[in-house]
Amino acid sequence: MIFEAIQLLSQQLNDYLKIRFRLTEDIVFISPIKDPSKSFPNRVGITIVGVERETGAGVSFQRRVVSESTSAQSVPAWQISLNVLISVIFQEKQYEESLRLFSAVIAFIQKNNMVRSANEDISFSLEVMNMTIHELSNLWSICGENYYPSVVCKIRLLTVDAGEIVDLSYLISKPEQTTDLR
Template identity: 25%
Template sequence: MIHSTLDFLTQELDAFIKLKVGDPLTTRIFLSGVTNEQGIAIPDQALGLSLINIEEERTNKDQQSRFINAVGKVEKRNPEIQLNLYVLITANFQNKLAGNSSDDYLEGLKQLSYAIAFFQGKNVFTPENSPALSGFDTNLTKIVVELYSYSFEQLYNFWTVVGAKYLPSVLYKVKTLRIQENAIQESGEPIEQIFISSIHKS
């Protein structure tokens, strides 16, 4: 489900930026790690969408573990896990190609602005407003994307950890993914009556 969510958002954002720049053929954003052994993993002259953290959403965690199935039997399953994903969108435009305006730092800022504008205009995705969503994963019923602000210290620490110089980027929180494997732990008949037996000693 994580891969389906990020693949969907990448393709939706790519289509939007292609429309903005007027080039329907060139891929504008890649689902990619930020770095690899060779350095920046995001292709030059492109944006990268990278998963940098996963957290469990605990504020509305459902502890219910017993359910009545379609035939009236009680099933015990572990409660679902609710996840938030932290996703970084990075612009890799470093003026490597002299005289090529498409590799210009300003062009990178422009396309990063398009990404921000996309999620400002549409930050909730459902099968009703985004029919393509069902094609990625039928279990995905709602994706909410929120801009996430972090401090200069957190920013510095992140780029230090990944071992690269800072590139223009913006961080989003994608919530809440619900994962339920539906693995049955126990199954049985529901309790319909409770009998209390009283034994009196003389």
């Protein structure tokens, strides 16, 4: 689910930027922050910088009917959020161009606070996280890179469910009653 969500965000942002700037090549890539200019120069990079478990919904063990005579219980699904860094990585000489692209990235996020796949099997909310200069400085320092125009967003409400059965039970039913009307 994590890869699919990041890939969906990457595809939709890429399509938006290609249309807006009339680009013929992909410009958005899922990439690490380390040495981004060497691996993906003049690109928009999407990087996971954190995962958080959402506990507000509580925990509920899920029981479902498997057949007429059995039911199964599985481990509760998790709701998680991903913190992603969206960076516009251009060479220093193209800083103005990177700011044009960065403005478009911000517009995309503002317009698409809910991201859905075409068949709607994946959907999540996308929101900008407010970070202080100190937090941003720490993030980029950990990555060992200079700062690039970037925004940290939270992808909310992804469900992680391995679907593994932890208990299989037989259903108890009433004995069938037949009426003999002779």
